[in-house]
Amino acid sequence: MTSQSTPLYSQLADDLRRRIENGELPPGEQIPSEKDLHETTGYSRSTVRKSLAILVKEGLLTKVHGKGTFVTEASSRPVIRKFLSLTENIARLGQTLTTKVVDIRWIVPTVEQQTFFQLNDSGEPLLEITRLRIVDSLPLCVETDWFTAEFAPLERADLEGSLYQILEQQYQIHPATGKKSFSISYASQQEAFLLDVPRGSALMQIEDFVYGDNGFPLHISRQVLRGDKFKYVVIES
Amino acid sequence: MTSQSTPLYSQLADDLRRRIENGELPPGEQIPSEKDLHETTGYSRSTVRKSLAILVKEGLLTKVHGKGTFVTEASSRPVIRKFLSLTENIARLGQTLTTKVVDIRWIVPTVEQQTFFQLNDSGEPLLEITRLRIVDSLPLCVETDWFTAEFAPLERADLEGSLYQILEQQYQIHPATGKKSFSISYASQQEAFLLDVPRGSALMQIEDFVYGDNGFPLHISRQVLRGDKFKYVVIES
DNA sequence: TAGTGGTCTAGACCACGGG
DNA sequence: CCGTGGTCTAGACCACTAA
Numbered sequence: 001m002t003s004q005s006t007p008l009y010s011q012l013a014d015d016l017r018r019r020i021e022n023g024e025l026p027p028g029e030q031i032p033s034e035k036d037l038h039e040t041t042g043y044s045r046s047t048v049r050k051s052l053a054i055l056v057k058e059g060l061l062t063k064v065h066g067k068g069t070f071v072t073e074a075s076s077r078p079v080i081r082k083f084l085s086l087t088e089n090i091a092r093l094g095q096t097l098t099t100k101v102v103d104i105r106w107i108v109p110t111v112e113q114q115t116f117f118q119l120n121d122s123g124e125p126l127l128e129i130t131r132l133r134i135v136d137s138l139p140l141c142v143e144t145d146w147f148t149a150e151f152a153p154l155e156r157a158d159l160e161g162s163l164y165q166i167l168e169q170q171y172q173i174h175p176a177t178g179k180k181s182f183s184i185s186y187a188s189q190q191e192a193f194l195l196d197v198p199r200g201s202a203l204m205q206i207e208d209f210v211y212g213d214n215g216f217p218l219h220i221s222r223q224v225l226r227g228d229k230f231k232y233v234v235i236e237s
Numbered sequence: 238m239t240s241q242s243t244p245l246y247s248q249l250a251d252d253l254r255r256r257i258e259n260g261e262l263p264p265g266e267q268i269p270s271e272k273d274l275h276e277t278t279g280y281s282r283s284t285v286r287k288s289l290a291i292l293v294k295e296g297l298l299t300k301v302h303g304k305g306t307f308v309t310e311a312s313s314r315p316v317i318r319k320f321l322s323l324t325e326n327i328a329r330l331g332q333t334l335t336t337k338v339v340d341i342r343w344i345v346p347t348v349e350q351q352t353f354f355q356l357n358d359s360g361e362p363l364l365e366i367t368r369l370r371i372v373d374s375l376p377l378c379v380e381t382d383w384f385t386a387e388f389a390p391l392e393r394a395d396l397e398g399s400l401y402q403i404l405e406q407q408y409q410i411h412p413a414t415g416k417k418s419f420s421i422s423y424a425s426q427q428e429a430f431l432l433d434v435p436r437g438s439a440l441m442q443i444e445d446f447v448y449g450d451n452g453f454p455l456h457i458s459r460q461v462l463r464g465d466k467f468k469y470v471v472i473e474s
Numbered sequence: 475t476a477g478t479g480g481t482c483t484a485g486a487c488c489a490c491g492g493g
Numbered sequence: 494c495c496g497t498g499g500t501c502t503a504g505a506c507c508a509c510t511a512a
Contacts (some may be wrong), residue, residue, distance in 0.1 A: 007481060033497060044483045046283075049498085066497050067492035182419050184439055184464030202421055202439025202464075227421030227439075244500060275497045286479085302479050303509030414478060 008043050012051035020060055020071055024220060031061070031067045050053055096136060099160045102194065103130040109146075117148050117217050124149055129159060132194050139195045141225035151219075167218075179209045184227075191224055241386055245280055249288035257297055257308055267305045268298070279375065334399045339379070340367040346383075353394055353446055354454050366396060369431045376432045378462035388456075404455075416446045420462075428461055440464060 011180050019025045024111045032040065052069060055061040064071045107123040108116065113126060127147045145163065147154060159167055187204040192199040204227035210218045256262045269277065274285045289306060292298040299309045343362040346354065350363060364384045370377050382400065384391060394403055423443040429436040441464035447455045 006503085009481080044485095047482060050481090052498095056486080063498065064491085068497060105490090135398070151495085182441065182443075182464075184421065184437075184441055202423075204419060204421055204464075206419075227419070227441075246500080272478080282504090285502060287500090300479065301510085303477085303511080305478060305510095454477095 009054070011048050012037075012041060012043060012048065013054040016051065016055060017058075017060060020055075025071050027073045029071045031071065033068060063173040086196050097140075098130045098134045101129070101159050102142070102153055102190075104128070104133050104159075106147075106209045113146060113220060116220060119148070127151060127155060129154070129163075131159060139226070142191050142194050142220060143223045146220040147158075148217075181207045183190070183207075185224055187224070195224075195226055197226065246284050246287040246291070249278060249280060249285065250276075250291040253292060254295075254297060257292075262308050264308050264310045266308045268308065270305060300379065311414075326369070327404060334377075335371045337369045338366070338396050339369050339372070339427075341392055341396075344383075350457060353457060356390070364388060366391070366394060366400075368396060376463070378459060378460045379428050379431050380460045383457040385454075418443075418444045422461055424461070432461075432463055434463065 011090070016025070016031070025031055031037075034045055034048050034052070037043070038045045038052075041048065052061060057062055060068055060072055063069045099132070105128050108123070109119060109126045113119075117126070127149070128144060129147075130142065130144045134143055140204045151171070153170070154166070157170070159166075183205050184202055185204055187195065187197055187199055187201045189199055191203065192201065195201075197203075203224040206221075206223045206225070208223075209223040210221065253262070253268070262268055268274075271282055271285050273290070274288075275282045275385070278285065288302070289298060293300055295403060297309055298306055300306045342365050344365045345360070345364045346356060350356075354363070364386070366384075367379065367381045369379055388408070390401065390407070394407070396403075420442050421439055424432065424436055424438045425432055425438055426436055428440065429438065432438075432440070434440075440461040443458075443460045443462070445458040445460075447458065
């Protein structure tokens, strides 16, 4: 009854994720066995297993064959767990993330952007949002996001928080899959100013091409961050 | 009959992967439907789906609801698909990767390394292998790998190819899960020389803490690469 | 409407860990 | 030995795409 059309395994995964982040299921704790969850939820074991697989992939749960499933120790959790989740991940580390909107404008898409968004040559512009993200008063990164006109209302949204949350709550869209690339770029004048580094400094550049869970292109994101001050960690499995 | 204890879904995934890399299933081509594969292989649809999920995760296949499953276009494939797979991924792009062993030595582990490998304070040394990897005569990265004494025979192996292959063939161990981190470091004298860049140049640093499929710590790898010349791409799903 | 992939079930047997 | 997670099956119904 939580919702109508979201799959059962997503609902169960969301529920467990919430209980983990609440502290109800603390790190190191063994969670109920698949059989238990099957019985208490009424879902089949396959469905339960699919839920757990999601959380294992996110690094929140660890399975041990023959023993059970455990909440991953905080120390070995990925710092950044999924797309656009800077906000919550920073919060979990007990640090504060503030966001300042630097610029919002409509731009003519590049060829690469046109391809990704499957735009005709109709000259449809893209919404470009540039924000500065600051951790504990230290500038972390300059993030630029591009959206299609479909998301025009974002222009008037409160962008000083988590874009991820806005997308979920106002559009019922969850970033699902995507392509992420890492490279090095050098600080432009604006980036140097915002990040408080010399112009031309080496920055880590992370580009995301993100699809929503409906399979359609959602947005493009480009972050440039001070790679000397931060590490970007991902868990693979 | 392909093998005895490897799961059916792995066997099917391996088979399809081989057919894709052979060119038998070219990029863009639609592969047989899940129902077809179920009938021709005799495996259940769930098992077939699990195989496909693996290849989708690796970026080799793309599913489209209502249409079918297709071999991913080469242009949108991840450059580096899994741990230690530089060799095969470069090969797929039609480029040649050569490797030169720079240094092999036994070193005293750092605290971080001791923790990962679960070493006692017995002073057990680690095998450190440093190699230069060159793509089409352009130096790509300096890779340093650390192993426990268990892998001492590596010292006398042919290290000018794929470490990944040696581990699979001689130790029957497959890199499975791990933690990867991205940051920026600056070229040391040796790195500058090997990569043909000025000393102090910004390099992309990728650290891997890799576990084998038996769940035990396998090795640590550190790569520093010319982030101005290459992008490191990962597919998320 | 026919064919595709997406979700879900109920049940079976195996492999591993620890008493 | 028991309880855990890992693999696998046979079948059902739904949602999407395209003719």
